[in-house]
Amino acid sequence: MTDTTATQAAPAQGTDHLLQTQDVTVTYDLTHEALHKTSLSFDAGQVTALIGPSGCGKSTFLRCLNLMNREIPRCVVGGQILYHGHDINTPKENLFELRKSIGMVFQQPTPFRKSIRENILFAPKKHGRIHSKDEADELVETSLKQAALWDEVKDKLKQSAHALSGGQQQRLCIARTLAMKPDVVLYDEPCSALDPISTFSIEETIRSIAESGICEIIVTHNMEQATRVSDRTAFFYVGDMVETGTTQQIFSAPRDQRLVDYLTGRFG
Structure with a gap:
């Protein structure tokens, strides 16, 4: 992700980023601009945290990146969203195909009412990516290992996913996302x-996934979590992306007074 200290500053042209937004805005009901011009860039193998008070635009921005806002009536997303250099913010973009590559993990765990194994295989089977039992077995094991869940469930793959704990269910959702082999994973307050122990497991999982070269972007209200898992951080406030930089710089030497106030607990 490139540095910028104002939302109006667009990323440099010609740079080679996996995912990039240029002057992205979100407007509801034609009048309420929930997100002002936001330009950020994201790279493979990096974790970016989006922080800020509730209702400041972080989740709204996150949902732009796999075009989820398109499904909201009377919601208009402006600007460019470049994925591998291609602008996906067009009516012609195939959402079904796009979300194979840009996966998302939500706030509440959402396992299917199926076995652990079938949770992993559901989407790959639907997309015709599984051609044999051996391929299926390998994908299940690989995905669960990536999500640090294999050792806990390898002997109960046929059991219902709803029998797992909350933290295990969330890691299963991550494994299910990884089974489609995305190169970007979005997390909305995962x-x-x-509980704290499950949170620690998820954070370790996020870091290990980044090491495999996947780009990850996480919305979090937990500033300590942002410092633990992310390489870069962007601070949002009242619809503006106020400041962005390395996580170390954002937390140790913030430039914008609004960010200083947020980090010191003066608001939000």
């Missing part, structure tokens, strides 16, 4: 409903 630990907000979890």
Whole structure:
């Protein structure tokens, strides 16, 4: 992700980023601009945290990246969203195909009412990516290992996913996302409903996934979590992306007074 200290500053042209937004805005009901011009860039193998008070635009921005906002009536997303250099913010973009590559993990764990094994295989089977039992077995094991869940469930793959704990269910959802072999994974407060031990497991999983070269972007209200898992951080406030930089710089030497106030607990 490239540095910028104002939402109006667009990323440099010609740079080679996996995912990039240029002057992205989100407007509801034609009048309410929930997100002002936001330009950010994201790279493979990096974790970016989006922080800020509730209702400041972080989740709204996150949902732009796999075009989820398109499904909201009377919601208009402006600007460019470049994925591998191609602008996906067009009516012609195939959402079904796009979300194979840009996966998402939500705030509440959402396992299917199927076995652990079938949770992993559901989407790959639907997309015709599984051609034999050996391929299926390998994909299940690989995905669960990536999500640090294999050792806990390898002997009960036929059991219902709903028998797992909340933290295990969330890691299963991550494994299910990884089974489609995305190169971007979005997380919308993935630990907000979890206990501290489960949260630690999810954070370790996020870091290990980044090491495999996947780009990850996480919305979090937990500033300590942002410092633990992310390489870069962007601070949002009242619809503006106020400041972005390395996580170390954002937390140790913030430039914008609004960010200083947020980090010191003066608001939000």
